[in-house]
Amino acid sequence: MTFPFLTIQNAVSFEASRVPILPAEAWRQTLLENCAEGKARITALFGETMTPDVTRVYCLLGIDSKKHLLIGAADFFGKNPAYASITPLLPEAHLFERELYEEFGILPVDHPWLKPVRKQENHSFYKIEGEGIHEVAVGPVHAGIIEPGHFRFQCHGEKVLHLEIQLGYQRRGVEALMIAADSKQQAVLAESVAGDTVIGHGLAYCHAMEGLSERSITPKRCQSLRAIALELERVSNHIGDLGALAGDVGFLPAAAWFGRLRGDFLNMLMELTGNRYGRSFVMPGGVLFDITPEMLRSFIRRLEKALTEVKELAELFFGASSVLTRLGQTGVIKQETARSLGAVGLAARASNLLRDVRQNYPAGIYRAHNIALVKMSTGDVYARARLRSLESKRSLQFLRERLEDLSADKIAQPCGMSKKGAMIVSLIEGWRGEIAHVVATGAEGEIRRYKIVDPSFHNWMALSLAMRNGQISDFPLVNKSFNLSYAGHDL
Amino acid sequence: MWDILKNRWKQGYRTVDFPSKVEMPERFRLSTANDGEPQLVKALDARMQKLFGRSLKLRVVSAGSCNGCEMELQALGNVVFDLSRFGIQFVASPRHADGIVVTGPVTKNMALALKETYDAVGEPKIVIAVGTCAINGGCFAGSGEVLNGAASTVPVNLYIPGCPPHPLIILNGLLRLLDRK
Structure with missing residues (x-):
């Protein structure tokens, strides 16, 4: 039954x-x-x-x-x-x-591995013993400029038999703070869940608050502007990751060029919002700044140029046979593995699973306008890299369409009071994948529970499994191809 | 591939000059009047400047940051900002470093790692706190899981504000600390 x-x-x-x-x-x-x-x-x-x-x-x-x-x-x-x-x-x-x-x-x-997720206690790691087996421990302070996490490799020579990832160093207690904070602080906190997904998490928060309020009409122009910011964020991160991957394989012309191109998108976000990552741009009920006609013309022109550059750069990067040899068949996640781990977003789409909130559970402007989606089937570093460049192109085309049909409208409409005893699920396709915010309100309309699930929470295990039977020297490359958030996982 | 590179070479790309003064566009300006520039940085003393003025190696410790400040620190190394032209570099080990850069509000879970990294840097050393969170905990201040800023765990020489600070703001802070601006 x-x-x-x-x-x-x-x-x-x-x-x-x-x-x-x-x-x-x-x-x-x-x-x-x-x-x-x-x-x-x-x-x-x-x-x-x-x-x-x-x-x-x-x-x-x-x-x-x-x-x-x-x-x-x-x-x-x-x-x-x-x-x-x-x-x-x-x-x-x-x-x-x-x-x-x-x-x-x-x-x-009977949970197979019941260890703490974020608490720093009981750190017993899965251990393999035998002749020639050795252990490599990395972190929480890393060699690069990245967030803290601990990685424990069980190796036989260069071969990685098992990788265990212990996070929790970034634990800030965001969910508890969300309940205590007032509405202005909440918006800032939501944006700070992961500083590279400011618009994504900010928008998930806004959709939740607007859905919960007793009357809320989000103007169409505001929805378009939000989508423009979200797609700019996606493109800038994808291009930045491609630059980091190019740097990791030692292909410096592409690394330098991708790095500069990423700055172009961040600068557009800064012109629109006053901050390179779009902080405080999306607010419940609307957006903070409008786009001026001059800015609109300039954006369309610059995005056109950027699209040409992305195409040229992709040709340069993926046209180099040494790059393809390094990326292909490295860090493979098969479709069945991705499915059983519940992978989301880019990591899932690279393994032939079309999981995208923009198509499956659209909200905002995505309800009216579809964005063309892409997927790859090989599930290796190449697939995740290639997918980034293909998605960037689609996003740039989508951006152009949204800029061209911006309707004249208000950019904000204040929300009413929150409904009492209500719940809402707000999903957003951030650049990494599915962001979920679930909010429940109490008898007075106050927030009773605020749950955040960052896409990284679904995907960290996929990184572990992608390293199995690979070379330990592949780790930086495989890690970068996923580029998961530590802060988003730890909250 | 060769043609693409050749075209790029012809076009060229210039690293940004350090701007002498930056005007905030009208639409982002705060309504409150700003009289005079506040003193944010005090340059290092003569001995430290002699030691670090022309070559400063830093180790970054992220202690609960959301990754925003890290991305701007990384951006300092790209062709646009090119930090190394000032003799400042980020290195892979505290043993190679003259000081550390701290980002984030310092979570309880990172406090020990931060202290140990600081201890591993040889004397004399400096500490630079980058971003609002590292100054006083930012939006996470008051959470039971954080220690409200870098100064809770290590002595700080320079605070660089912003959420996250623009790469040029970080550069500005570093150059002022070394009295080179």
């Missing part, structure tokens, strides 16, 4: 009381049945303390083929509740269950 979960829509609020609360075992069975044969995937799995004795665990599922989002919950009682872990049957749940255990003490019995 199956108990159906509630079907919901992206960025549309619903009464929290409509979420079906199932007995723990039935909830687990429904979840597994929905996810059987890869039909649905876990978008978020998180707890909320209802009373000191009751913890409610929500599961948000996405059925990409049907464009459905499902939500269902179960209550767990007492101090140390337990249930049979779903990870052995559904590997994509592994990090969510560890998080649940760490934050709420709900024990997933």
Whole structure:
């Protein structure tokens, strides 16, 4: 007997009381049945303390083929509740269950690797022993200018048998701060979840707040401007990553050129928003600045030029046989692996899984205007690099279309008060992949629970598996090809 | 490929000059009047300047930063800003460094690693806090998980404000510290 979960829509609020609360075992069975044969995937799995004795665990599922989002919950009682872990049957749940255990003490019995996610304690690493096996420990302070994380390799000679990634050094307690902060601080906090995805996380927050408010009409011009900022962010990051990859394989002309080109997009964002990463541009109800007619003409002209440059650069980079040899067949993630890990965004699309919020669960301007999507099938570093250049081209074309049909309209319309006892799921396709913000309001319309899932949270394990049986010297390259967020994972 | 490179070579690209004064465009300007420039940086003393003035090697420690400041520090190394023309470089180990750059509000989980990295740098050494979070915790101030800025853990010589600071602002701070601007 199956108990159906509630079907919901992206960025549309619903009464929290409509979420079906199932007995723990039935909830687990429904979840597994929905996810059987890869039909649905876990978008978020998180707890909320209802009373000191009751913890409610929500599961948000996405059925990409049907464009459905499902939500269902179960209550767990007492101090140390337990249930049979779903990870052995559904590997994509592994990090969510560890998080649940760490934050709420709900024990997933028979979880294969129940270590803390963010707490700095009990760091026992998976160990391989035998002749010629050695261990390499890296971090949390790295050689490059990057965020902190600890990597533990089990190697035989140059070959990596296993890589375990321990994060948590960036833990700032964003979710708790979101509840305590006032609305202006909340916007800043949401943008600071990951500083490279300012617009993505900012927009997820805004869609959530607008959906929750009692009256909210977001003007069309404002929606277009938001999409323009989001796509500029995507292009600048993709181009920056291509530059870093070029640097890692030692192809310096392309590295220098990609690096400069990235600056062009950041500078456009700065002209539009006053900040190279677009901070404080998107606000609940609208955007902070409008685009002037001169700026519009200049942007169209410069984007046209940038598109030519991206094409030329891609020809230069992917036309070099030494680059192709280095990138091809390095750090492979097969489609089945990506599916079982619940990979999202660019990493999934490089492994032949078309997962994109802009198409599957569109919100804002993407409801009216489709963006052409691309995917690759090989799942190696080459696929992830190539996909970045192809997506950049599509985004630049989309940007041009949006700039050309900007409607005359207001850029902001204040939101009303938040609905009481409501919930909302807000998904945004950031440049890394699916960003999920889930918000629940209390009896006074105040925020009761704010859950953030960064795409990196789904994808870190894919990096680990991509390194299996590869050379340890491939690590910088494979790592860069994913370019996951430490801060977004640690919150 | 050769043709593409040749075309680029002909066009050329110039590294930016250090601007003497930057005017904020009208649309972003704050309404409050700004009288006089506040003193943000005090240059190092003569001995430190003699040591580091023409060659400064820095090690970056990210301690809870959102990656915004890191990206701007990385951008300092590209062809546009080209930090190394001033004799300043980011190095891979604290043992090679004359000082550290701290970003982020300093999370409890990173405090030990930050302290140990600082201790690994030989004396005399400097500490530069980059970004709002490293100054006082920024938007994360007051969270139980952070220590509200770099000064909580290491003594700071220079604060560079911004969220994140533009590469030219970081450059400006560094050059003022070395009394070269």
